[in-house]
Amino acid sequence: MTAFANDYKSDIHPVWCPGCGHFMVLRALTQSLAWLELDKNSTAIFSGIGCSSRLPAYVDTYGFHGLHGRALPLATGAKLAHPELNVIVVSGDGDAYAIGGNHFLHACRRNLDMTLIVMDNAVYGMTKGQPSPTTEPDWKSKLAPQGTHLRPFKPAAMALSAGASFVARGFAGNPAELSKLITAGIQHRGFSFIEVLSPCVTFRPEELNWRHEAEPLDAPPTDDLCTAMHNLLNHHHLTTGIYYQADLPVWTPDTAEPVPLQQLEEDFQP
């Protein structure tokens, strides 16, 4: 039986603004779930707080809409406790790189088998237009009237150096390619990071121009960290594709021979 993207959509209507890039991410993700025919009951989508993080409610799988910045720890606990679960994390640039930045690094390092999709629009949309870690230094807003004067993070380069074993970049304006990237990410064994440039039509309408600039990476996926980093830093930030895919060890908790619980009480014999 062939599954369709719509089979994976819930009947809840998104809160997003008309034209928001996140609609395309939702479409690409549900398309990937359909392609892979993932069992809805065995799939869970975790999120934090922000426009992007409302996504789990719109997909007909299990989900957890948690705290700002803490989606990755939620997902980490779930995956470790239940390794058979298909774990997907959706986040935004504020959620993943600012308040949740430390978890981003450590999730990459642990390389658990899960997929992180960060919808990056370089702005806090839900709180109505503040700069995020990926915002350009001269972008002016109410909270930073003169701009932040800070150079933006390079999240994909951070993921590479922190140990993620799959790093890709997609564009919400190209959902067909994005869906392929997400599918490859879900199929990859290890931590897959997919940076998705997803325009915010309300607070960053100029991002609609991204569709004229986005172009595919002219290099094949590599498992060489140096080459991947080179490709990342030598292409402009709207270059999409799989930058890095390597077979790296996935963290596994300690295991031990099972013993009856009563046997542990022997520790306490004098």
Next chain:
Amino acid sequence: MNTYALAITGSGGAGVVTAGTLLLNAAARAGYYGWMLKSFGPQIRGGESSVMLYLSDAPIERVLDRFDLLLGLDWKGFERFADEVPLHDNAVVWHDSHAHPPELLQRCSLRALPLNDTARTFDKGRINMVATGALAAELGLPLDAVQDAVHKLLSRKGDAVVEAGQQQVAAGHALIETPSAPLRNWHRQTTPRWVAAGNPLTGLGLLRGGVRFVSAYPITPATDLLEWLAPRLPTQSGVLIQAEDELAAINMAIGASFTGTPAATATSGPGLALMTEGIGLAIASETPVTLINVNRGGPSTGIPTKSEQSDLETLLFAPHGDSPHIVVAPLGFSDLAPTAQWAAYLADRLQTVAMVASEQALAQASAIVEPVPDLGLQAERLRPAGKACRYAPTESGVSPMPLPALDDARYVADGLEHTECGVPSSFATDHRAQLEKRQRKLETFDYGARALAWEGPEDPDTVLIAIGSLWPTAVAVADERTTAGHPTAVLGPRLLMPLPAEQIDARLAQARQVWVLENNHSAQLYHYLRGHLNTPLHSFAQPGPLPIQAGEVLAALEETP
């Protein structure tokens, strides 16, 4: 009840803790009871340390007011411990023949022993092993009991090390020709007993309660609970993960619990503060988590290695919004394992956060205790029979919780207020319905007899209310007062939240005076109880890091007519 209190102090590496541990284990083997506290300077390595060892012929889980014997393996940094080692007028101070006890001990009865000289007659001889033997002899502990304890402690290091240790202990034992040997006249019992530290017992309670996932960040004085669990949780098919911070730790536990695995975390004050937002998420999303807080001196970084009962208000009130949850307190050391087990059971039964108010004074103490029984209570999740709305308003308030991969009843757990089917909602009706349901499930549950403990006469003149490390102290005070003709009982509110206030008021109705004892500065338990009880209360509150002694409480009670 006979008691004997001795303290051993020395600089780091002198082996103070080893000596105390050996004597405690030897006392257990010989059929006695004991309680041991450790105290360290702030240095990571090489700082001064001390052990306080209280021996008895009956179970003992508290400090005594005065010490009978103080041994300094050396005297570096002793001043730091002087407050913690109040001596009897006729106390004896032992020291090495080549060392000079500090000025403040000069008025005590001093005894010089050739400890170092004896140790030097052995290759790599250790003063602490010689001293252990000498102390065992002085106390009247049989040499073979100490030798067995040496064997148990050192057997991992090989036969040669065990044998060398035993020889040094024997040489120390022989130094004391005419011991006072107070223990020889005590009643010895051959019933089985455990020698355990508090944090491992707490860990055992979690495992018994069904916890199979623990995520935590290292923090004094909770770390040794995690270190005990680390190799043992996998033997129960469980998972332990060291998180990148406490924010991650609590959220990992929530994520694991979401899949149906009973989950816990352990921390201390500063970590508890960081976990606060996550605690609120677990409460709002009704995802069970057990949280062990090992209270250290606060606020802020405070006094990490010492005890206090000052996190109580944080445990009760930290989560923002209306966030009913469970807070339970162990009543003394032996109650750590049952209380942790009970918390794990309550968290899952009631789909909320259950917090255990542990303390450094319990968690890092060691004791000889009766084997701690398994309550037989295990985490158990109410699951739906078929399709179900996750937050359906049931009569009990507990809604069936579908589990990923197991139940065909998908939902999105949410910290946002939600409808009964888990859809985010800001409607007043949904908010009120969900608030009421989350409160109702806690208030209608039958917590049974564990909620409240009572020790002493049924119709007392005075009632003492105490939890944690103060419970055994309060019991000792009550015993003494009752014997002296002032019938005094102790009430232990093991269940602090939701507080069984009506039950407590009923028990207090006939008492002439009720005292709340606690180890913090602002009388947190007193104020909390005052907010819920109709009975007038008196407060006895003292901050850490010193433990509150029975004598201090007795004196305060006597001053009040």
